Structures are given as structure tokens and as C-alpha cells.
Amino acid sequence: MAQIEVRHLSKTFTSKDAQVNALKDINLEIEQGDIYGIIGMSGAGKSTLVRCLNYLEKPTHGEVWVDGRDLGGMTEKELLRQRKDIAMIFQHFNLLMQKNVVDNVSFPLLIQGVKKKEARKKARELLGIVGLEEKELAYPAQLSGGQKQRVAIARALASEPRILLCDEATSALDPQTTASILELLKDINTQFGITIVIITHQMSVIRKICSHVAIMSQGEIKESGLVNEIFSHPKTREARELILKDIDGEGAVHLAKPQDRLMEAKKIRIVFSENSSFEPVIANMVLKTGRPVNILKADTKNVGGIAKGEMILGLPEDRKLQQEIEDYIRARGLEIEEVTGDV
Amino acid sequence: MFSSEVIQMLIKGIGETLYMTLASTLFGYLFGLPMGILLTISDRDGIRPNSILYKILDVIANIVRSVPFLILLIVLIPFTRLIVGKSYGSTATIVPLVVAAVPYIARMVESSLREVDAGVIEAARSMGASTFTIVTKVLLVEARTSLIVGVTITLGTILGYSAMAGTVGGGGLGDIAIRYGYYRYEVGIMAVTVVLLILLVQIFQTIGMKLSVRLDKRK
Ligand SMILES: Nc1ncnc2c1ncn2[C@@H]1O[C@H](COP(=O)(O)OP(=O)(O)OP(=O)(O)O)[C@@H](O)[C@H]1O
Numbered sequence: 001m002a003q004i005e006v007r008h009l010s011k012t013f014t015s016k017d018a019q020v021n022a023l024k025d026i027n028l029e030i031e032q033g034d035i036y037g038i039i040g041m042s043g044a045g046k047s048t049l050v051r052c053l054n055y056l057e058k059p060t061h062g063e064v065w066v067d068g069r070d071l072g073g074m075t076e077k078e079l080l081r082q083r084k085d086i087a088m089i090f091q092h093f094n095l096l097m098q099k100n101v102v103d104n105v106s107f108p109l110l111i112q113g114v115k116k117k118e119a120r121k122k123a124r125e126l127l128g129i130v131g132l133e134e135k136e137l138a139y140p141a142q143l144s145g146g147q148k149q150r151v152a153i154a155r156a157l158a159s160e161p162r163i164l165l166c167d168e169a170t171s172a173l174d175p176q177t178t179a180s181i182l183e184l185l186k187d188i189n190t191q192f193g194i195t196i197v198i199i200t201h202q203m204s205v206i207r208k209i210c211s212h213v214a215i216m217s218q219g220e221i222k223e224s225g226l227v228n229e230i231f232s233h234p235k236t237r238e239a240r241e242l243i244l245k246d247i248d249g250e251g252a253v254h255l256a257k258p259q260d261r262l263m264e265a266k267k268i269r270i271v272f273s274e275n276s277s278f279e280p281v282i283a284n285m286v287l288k289t290g291r292p293v294n295i296l297k298a299d300t301k302n303v304g305g306i307a308k309g310e311m312i313l314g315l316p317e318d319r320k321l322q323q324e325i326e327d328y329i330r331a332r333g334l335e336i337e338e339v340t341g342d343v
Numbered sequence: 344m345f346s347s348e349v350i351q352m353l354i355k356g357i358g359e360t361l362y363m364t365l366a367s368t369l370f371g372y373l374f375g376l377p378m379g380i381l382l383t384i385s386d387r388d389g390i391r392p393n394s395i396l397y398k399i400l401d402v403i404a405n406i407v408r409s410v411p412f413l414i415l416l417i418v419l420i421p422f423t424r425l426i427v428g429k430s431y432g433s434t435a436t437i438v439p440l441v442v443a444a445v446p447y448i449a450r451m452v453e454s455s456l457r458e459v460d461a462g463v464i465e466a467a468r469s470m471g472a473s474t475f476t477i478v479t480k481v482l483l484v485e486a487r488t489s490l491i492v493g494v495t496i497t498l499g500t501i502l503g504y505s506a507m508a509g510t511v512g513g514g515g516l517g518d519i520a521i522r523y524g525y526y527r528y529e530v531g532i533m534a535v536t537v538v539l540l541i542l543l544v545q546i547f548q549t550i551g552m553k554l555s556v557r558l559d560k561r562k
Pocket residue numbers: 013014015020021022040041042043044045046047048049201
């Protein structure tokens with residue numbers, strides 16, 4: 001059994017004049033040690049889903065199993081104890097503003113009845129792990145966003161959780177700070193074997209640290225699996241849109257002018273994997289066939305530790321020539337996929 | 344300007360006024376703080392929603408607060424006699440003052456606790472904190488600046504009410520003001536008592552604000 005199993009989970013919010021089906025029949029399995037990303041647009045239901053994982057939100061239907069135990073079958077007391085194993089960090093850090101850093105980190109231990117002195121000692125150790133020893137007496141208002149999130153991470157680790165839920169934990173941070181926080185999360189994952197669930201609307205976060213990803217839209221999971229596979233073979237429209245949007249983000253290259261795009265008869269996506277991108281395939285191909293192709297988008301980046309790249313080409317109208325180009329690319333061991341619609 | 348007799352009387356008046364104000368505030372918080380906490384957590388978006396409890400407390404608070412203090416003072420005379428043994432003098436005045444102060448304090452506490460960031464409460468819940476822990480370690484701690492401002496405002500308000508009670512035999516500076524100023528036309532003494540009342544409010548206000556600023560770690 002997976003560490004976290006979500007079965008046929010639905011959540012409906014009912015207010016006076018409206019019903020919102022925030023989650024519709026969600027099924028999810030997250031294994032021990034995974035870094036599992038959940039991505040989707042605003043309002044997709046990501047926060048609601050993650051809040052169901054520790055029962056801060058009670059599902060309308062369905063079950064959540066954590067470490068082989070059904071959260072829905074627990075008494076209030078058991079649930080409070082279970083939450084010790086499932087820590088959480090947030091977009092806005094949610095630190096106690098009137099308590100200093102070391103007391104914030106001690107807080108979950110005090111809740112569990114650990115003595116104040118002991119809790120402080122442990123808190124100092126944890127501050128060492130997140131690199132903030134020297135800030136132990138500062139108050140949250142005196143820290144930067146990245147530092148606050150580090151305190152929140154130290155606080156989350158205090159109860160020695162087996163699972164860490166992150167709801168948009170980097171969304172309020174600049175790209176550089178985001179990178180350092182993601183690095184820290186990855187370290188925690190490898191060092192302590194803590195399973196991490198990351199909610200985000202940024203594809204770059206998924207790309208940088210996640211092993212698995214689930215793509216959410218309008219309360220449903222459209223696609224889920226290994227990040228590598230979903231990036232190279234997105235099956236659903238939602239996944240393709242997210243990946244394309246990501247290419248539009250950092251490091252993207254647009255080479256063709258919009259009016260040129262209309263003339264293309266066929267567009268293909270080439271996926272580079274491992275070391276294939278070091279060979280100048282496109283240049284060689286153009287030299288060989290003697291026909292130019294339009295590079296509509298090009299982007300290579302680091303996905304889960306493997307150099308990955310994609311390129312979208314607009315091929316000439318001539319069928320035979322198209323075939324020739326595709327054959328050439330396939331012969332180089334690259335995967336091709338036809339792209340439809342506007343890119 | 345005044346005889347030592349008058350000065351003696353004024354000093355006694357100050358003492359009585361302080362006694363009534365501080366004791367009433369203390370007892371007021373003894374009941375008003377829990378009531379405010381219950382109002383906050385039992386509300387629809389509170390941590391322990393309970394619409395029946397909320398409605399009951401809400402109605403009580405509204406009824407008591409809408410009765411004019413002088414009426415309350417009179418209506419409560421039998422009750423006061425039951426508790427204190429007599430219905431006049433500064434100790435007896437504490438009873439109606441507390442009754443009037445409790446719902447007022449409960450509302451102040453409720454509004455202070457509502458200011459606490461929902462995210463911090465959510466974080467505490469995610470750590471497995473019980474309702475009691477959230478109240479004592481999160482709500483009351485995070486809202487302390489605002490709670491102290493509330494105490495300051497309450498002190499000023501109760502001081503004013505105690506002066507009002509003084510006019511019907513409750514003792515304190517209000518009593519002096521009405522006896523000398525109103526019945527005997529000694530405007531000088533009345534003016535002095537008013538100035539003393541203003542000074543007391545000012546002192547409470549200054550101390551309270553200083554304290555709340557000193558304790559606030561949000562900047
Ligand atoms: N307490 C609530 N009461 C009513 N509706 C709610 C509540 N919480 C969430 N919703 C609704 O459920 C849907 C999903 O919300 P949710 O916060 O899970 O989205 P999200 O994917 O986390 O979005 P974002 O990226 O903006 O945080 C939204 O339509 C939202 O309005």
C-alpha cells in the first residue's frame with residue numbers, strides 16, 4: 001500500500017446560494033519518499049485536496065489513507081495525534097508574529113507536551129539544518145520571506161513528520177529564493193526520507209524537484225505519473241498547455257514571427273533526452289535536406305536531473321520533404337510528436 | 344484654595360474611583376474574557392462552530408449593552424443587595440459595573456481575537472493543536488497587543504460609568520461632583536473632580552498604549 005492513498009475523494013462546498021464541487025472523484029497514490037507535485041490553475045482545487053490529506057478539510061465523499069490508516073475512521077484525538085506525522089508549510093509562512101524564531105520552531109513540540117527547555121534545544125538544532133542558527137532570537141517581522149519559510153520548514157520538521165505538505169510554499173518568493181528553498185526541500189527529502197507533497201501553479205517547481213506530478217483542473221486530476229514521462233509525453237490538453245506555458249516562461253526562445261506560423265503545414269515537437277541534445281541535429285538536418293525549417297520554440301532545461309529539451313518545428317508543406325525530415329530525426333533516436341493547434 | 348477637609352475628601356474620592364474602576368475591570372474580564380473567547384470560537388468561521396451557543400451569547404451581549412447604565416443600576420439593586428449586603432457605596436457599585444462591563448468586554452475581546460490571522464490558526468491546527476491550545480497559545484498570544492488596547496479602552500469607559508454611579512450614591516469622584524457641584528453650586532470643586540477624572544483616563548490611556556506598543560513584535 002502506498003503511503004498516502006486517496007480514493008474516490010470528493011469535496012463539495014455548500015453555501016447559502018451556491019454549491020462548489022471543489023474536488024471530484026480524486027484518486028491518488030503517493031509512495032514513501034516521493035516528491036509529489038500537484039499542479040493546476042488557480043481554483044483547480046489544489047489547496048482543498050492537500051487540506052484533505054491531513055483532514056483539515058473533511059471530504060464529502062471518499063477516503064484518505066495515510067500509512068495504512070483511514071483518517072476518516074479516526075476519533076478527534078487520534079486525528080490530532082496523526083497530524084504530528086503530517087507537517088505543513090504555507091505560502092504566507094503562517095508564523096506566530098509575537099513569538100521569536102526559536103519559540104516558533106518549539107511550538108509543535110510544546111503542543112505535544114515536550115518540556116520547554118528540551119523543545120528549545122531541539123529547535124536550535126533544526127535552525128542549524130535550515131541555516132538560521134544566528135536568527136534564533138529574531139522575530140518573524142525582522143526576517144525576509146525566504147528566511148521566514150526556512151523557519152516554517154524548521155518548525156514543520158520539529159515533530160519528525162513522515163510527510164510534508166507544501167501549499168504554494170514558494171509562490172511568495174523571488175526566483176532565487178525559490179530555488180534555495182526547493183534545494184532545502186530536496187535535501188530534507190533525501191536526508192530524512194520525508195515524503196513531500198508540493199502544491200504549485202509553477203511548472204518550474206515541478207521540473208526542479210518533483211519525481212511525480214498530478215495535473216489538476218476544475219476539481220479533477222487530468223493526468224498523473226512520473227514527471228519525466230509527463231513532460232515528454234503529455235497525453236491531455238491540460239498537461240500540454242502547462243508544459244507549453246512553461247516553455248513560455250524562463251529560458252524560452254521564440255524564433256518564428258507570428259505571421260510565419262500560419263503558413264506551416266505541420267508542426268512537430270522533438271524531445272531531446274539524455275545527451276542527444278549535444279549533437280547539432282537540426283543544423284545537420286537542414287544541411288542534409290537543403291530545406292530550412294522554422295523553429296517555433298526551443299528550450300532545453302534540467303528535468304529531474306536529466307538534461308531535457310524540446311523544440312517545436314514548423315515543417316515545409318511538401319509531404320515528401322516532411323517525411324524525409326521526420327525520418328532523419330527519428331534515425332537520431334529522437335522522439336517526434338505532432339503538435340496541433342496554436343503553439 | 345481648598346480646605347484640608349476638601350482635599351481629604353478628594354483624595355478619598357480618587358481612591359474610591361480607582362477601586363471601583365480597577366475591581367470592576369478585573370471582575371469584568373474574569374467573565375468577559377471567556378465570553379469573548381466563546382463568541383469567537385463558536386462563530387460560523389471559528390475553530391469550534393456552534394450556532395446555538397453563539398446565538399445565545401450574542402443575544403445576551405446585545406441586550407445587556409442596550410440597557411442604559413442608570414436603568415441597569417436600579418434594576419440590579421436587589422441583586423446587588425444579595426451579593427454585597429447593601430445597595431450603596433463603592434463596593435456595591437462594582438456589581439452593576441461588572442454586569443455592564445462583561446458584554447462590553449466580551450465584544451472587545453471578540454473583535455481582538457478576530458484580527459488573528461486565519462493562516463496562523465490553520466498552521467496550529469495542522470500541527471495537531473487542540474482547541475484549548477489554539478486559544479491559549481495562539482489566539483491570546485497573537486492578539487495580545489489588541490487585547491491590551493481593549494483593556495485600556497475598557498478602563499476609561501468603566502471610569503466614566505463609575506462616575507455616573509457616583510451620582511446616585513455610589514461614592515467616588517462622581518459622587519463628590521454631584522453633591523458639591525450640582526446640589527451646593529460649588530463649581531470649583533466640581534471642576535476639580537472633572538479635571539481629576541480626565542487625568543485618570545489620560546493616565547490609563549498612556550500606560551496602556553505604551554505597554555501594548557512595547558509588547559508588539561510585529562515591527
Ligand atoms: N471554504 C470554502 N467555501 C466555499 N468554497 C471554497 C472554500 N474553499 C475553497 N472553495 C472553492 O473551491 C475551489 C477550489 O479552491 P482551492 O483553494 O482548493 O483552489 P486552488 O487550486 O488551491 O487555487 P489557488 O491556486 O488560487 O490557491 C474554488 O472554486 C474555491 O472558490
